[in-house]
Amino acid sequence: MDAAVKRFFDSDLWFSFTRSPVTVVSAIVAAVCILGAVFAPWIAPHNPFDLASLNLSDAFKPPAWSEDGAREYVLGTDDQGRDVLSAIMYGARVSLLVGLSATIFATLLGVTLGLLAGYVGGALDSLLMRICDIQLTFPSILVALLVDGVVRAALPREVHAEIALFVVIFAIGISEWPKFARTVRGSTLVERNKEYVQAAVRIMVSHVLPNVLGPVLVVATLNLGLAILSEATLSFLGVGVPPTQPSLGTLIRIGNDFLFSGEWWITIFPGVALIMMVLSVNLLGDWLRDALNPKLR
Amino acid sequence: MFAFVVSRIFQALPVLLAVALISFAMFAYVGDPVAIMLGQDYTQAQRDALVSDLGLDKPFWVQFATFIGNAVQGEFGLSYRLSRPVADLIAERAPATLELAFTAAVLALAVGVPMGVYTGLYRNSWLSRFFLTFSLVGVSLPTFLIGILLILVFAVWLGWLPSFGRGDTVKLGWWSTGFLTWSGVKALVLPAITLGLFQLTLIMRLVRAEMMEVLRTDYIKFARARGLPNRAVHFGHALKNTMVPVITIVGLQLGAIIAFAIVTETVFQWPGMGLLFIQSVGAADIPVMSAYLLLIALVFVTINLIVDLLYYAVDPRLRIGRGKGGH
Numbered sequence: 294m295d296a297a298v299k300r301f302f303d304s305d306l307w308f309s310f311t312r313s314p315v316t317v318v319s320a321i322v323a324a325v326c327i328l329g330a331v332f333a334p335w336i337a338p339h340n341p342f343d344l345a346s347l348n349l350s351d352a353f354k355p356p357a358w359s360e361d362g363a364r365e366y367v368l369g370t371d372d373q374g375r376d377v378l379s380a381i382m383y384g385a386r387v388s389l390l391v392g393l394s395a396t397i398f399a400t401l402l403g404v405t406l407g408l409l410a411g412y413v414g415g416a417l418d419s420l421l422m423r424i425c426d427i428q429l430t431f432p433s434i435l436v437a438l439l440v441d442g443v444v445r446a447a448l449p450r451e452v453h454a455e456i457a458l459f460v461v462i463f464a465i466g467i468s469e470w471p472k473f474a475r476t477v478r479g480s481t482l483v484e485r486n487k488e489y490v491q492a493a494v495r496i497m498v499s500h501v502l503p504n505v506l507g508p509v510l511v512v513a514t515l516n517l518g519l520a521i522l523s524e525a526t527l528s529f530l531g532v533g534v535p536p537t538q539p540s541l542g543t544l545i546r547i548g549n550d551f552l553f554s555g556e557w558w559i560t561i562f563p564g565v566a567l568i569m570m571v572l573s574v575n576l577l578g579d580w581l582r583d584a585l586n587p588k589l590r
Numbered sequence: 591m592f593a594f595v596v597s598r599i600f601q602a603l604p605v606l607l608a609v610a611l612i613s614f615a616m617f618a619y620v621g622d623p624v625a626i627m628l629g630q631d632y633t634q635a636q637r638d639a640l641v642s643d644l645g646l647d648k649p650f651w652v653q654f655a656t657f658i659g660n661a662v663q664g665e666f667g668l669s670y671r672l673s674r675p676v677a678d679l680i681a682e683r684a685p686a687t688l689e690l691a692f693t694a695a696v697l698a699l700a701v702g703v704p705m706g707v708y709t710g711l712y713r714n715s716w717l718s719r720f721f722l723t724f725s726l727v728g729v730s731l732p733t734f735l736i737g738i739l740l741i742l743v744f745a746v747w748l749g750w751l752p753s754f755g756r757g758d759t760v761k762l763g764w765w766s767t768g769f770l771t772w773s774g775v776k777a778l779v780l781p782a783i784t785l786g787l788f789q790l791t792l793i794m795r796l797v798r799a800e801m802m803e804v805l806r807t808d809y810i811k812f813a814r815a816r817g818l819p820n821r822a823v824h825f826g827h828a829l830k831n832t833m834v835p836v837i838t839i840v841g842l843q844l845g846a847i848i849a850f851a852i853v854t855e856t857v858f859q860w861p862g863m864g865l866l867f868i869q870s871v872g873a874a875d876i877p878v879m880s881a882y883l884l885l886i887a888l889v890f891v892t893i894n895l896i897v898d899l900l901y902y903a904v905d906p907r908l909r910i911g912r913g914k915g916g917h
Contacts, residue, residue, distance in 0.1 A: 435852075568730065
């Protein structure tokens with residue numbers, strides 16, 4: 294164990310990490326966002342879903358540093374007296390959950406199909422790549438919207454309300470698989486022609502897969518930010534996660550209604566949280582891409 | 591030239607057919623159109639009559655061919671939500687979306703290209719650094735947040751510009767335009783900035799990178815050696831040669847502009863096709879969704895075709911015997 298830890302701290306990856314202040318800062322911001330989201334039920338100052346603790350007389354409190362602010366509501370409260378900071382922490386939980394699940398789903402689907410396309414080749418390859426081409430013609434958010442709309446139409450309303458979270462994960466995952474499939478297919482083609490693969494047939498999973506995982510990891514990290522943004526956009530448009538499980542996008546949509554009466558904090562703070570989360574993940578992804586790219590070393 | 595155009599059109603057709611198939615499958619298999627049209631009470635005989643009236647008992651391929659035939663004539667049936675012909679709904683809203691997308695694209699090009707040239711030429715000036723920082727913001731902010739921030743600053747705090755709708759419009763035949771009234775132009779400002787900002791920063795970064803690349807080449811050094819003025823070198827020689835990648839990206843981004851118009855239109859309650867589409871997704875209004883899908887596919891394919899033709903015009907290597915050159 295100690296040896297493994299030591300090897301990690303001696304690695305090129307760790308060295309390039311410590312050499313980039315931007316990356317270290319984004320790692321810290323990302324860690325704060327993720328920890329705050331994961332441990333929200335234990336560390337959030339209030340429980341925004343506990344109706345008993347809500348008090349309408351606390352509604353529309355501005356942030357603590359302004360004149361009318363209350364110290365117990367650091368970032369102010371919304372129309373029902375919910376603490377905005379706690380709502381953000383719970384919302385980030387949903388955003389992260391959906392973003393991560395969608396990315397994992399897209400990775401699994403894309404890696405499987407990409408491996409198949411690259412390894413089997415022939416008609417299957419052309420068919421899959423043709424589908425990728427067609428889908429990549431359209432922006433991923435449009436594909437996600439469409440899949441969401443079709444599933445919404447195909448299912449009865451009650452069933453849909455129950456599984457809405459999975460529908461969003463599915464829709465975003467479907468909208469992003471072609472990037473993974475293409476990356477993996479490209480690397481698979483390279484690996485397949487190497488002699489160690491030609492020596493045996495049942496080697497796809499045990500030997501080709503590990504060699505294509507590096508690029509996949511980079512695409513996945515960069516896609517996580519995109520998936521979180523897609524979810525936020527869908528929820529902002531009102532077709533994302535159900536209102537009973539508000540994500541950051543839902544909070545922004547709800548807060549948007551109060552923009553004109555001057556209660557800007559209800560929508561701006563969830564927006565800031567979203568940007569911090571996405572930006573830090575993206576910067577980490579950029580760094581990972583450069584660090585894992587042997588050409589740039 | 592002619593053969594090139596024809597071959598490109600034949601490459602585009604399968605994409606359109608595939609999208610048409612998806613949109614037809616949505617029509618045919620999602621939800622039950624017969625039940626929707628008949629309402630609550632009906633007999634089996636009524637149902638059978640309607641099914642054969644609508645041709646739903648015919649084989650799949652016959653139905654698909656009929657669907658294509660109707661689609662070519664702009665016939666997509668009635669919207670489930672509004673009970674009006676889908677074609678009318680889309681025709682009513684198309685001008686709003688097209689004017690918005692056009693303004694955003696012009697804004698992105700007219701501001702993005704000069705900014706890119708400037709930052710490429712004067713890499714270390716403080717203005718270049720400012721532009722680059724600004725572009726980082728443009729790339730990382732999601733569209734709807736840009737819209738919300740602009741509304742907060744310019745509509746709520748300063749009260750300079752309207753935050754929703756199109757203002758007054760003027761009818762030119764069936765086309766309603768907001769360009770000709772003061773309130774229409776004012777209403778266009780914030781949505782166009784929201785929609786164009788991402789593209790603007792993208793174009794700026796691209797032009798900057800290309801300029802820096804081109805300025806290092808020998809023919810630029812030679813042009814300088816010939817004693818040409820900076821203006822001629824920068825704009826006549828350098829900028830002209832950055833245009834191929836710029837055209838590709840701008841072409842592809844036009845599609846993205848239309849897709850993100852959905853978001854912008856929602857933020858600003860802009861009465862365009864995007865708002866119609868998002869309302870249809872919320873209400874599971876399949877005819878509108880499938881018509882919109884086909885329309886968008888057509889737009890994308892057309893844009894790709896135009897981009898290919900522009901290559902042809904911009905890059906002389908493509909004209910003299912394709913395949914022989916370095917590319």
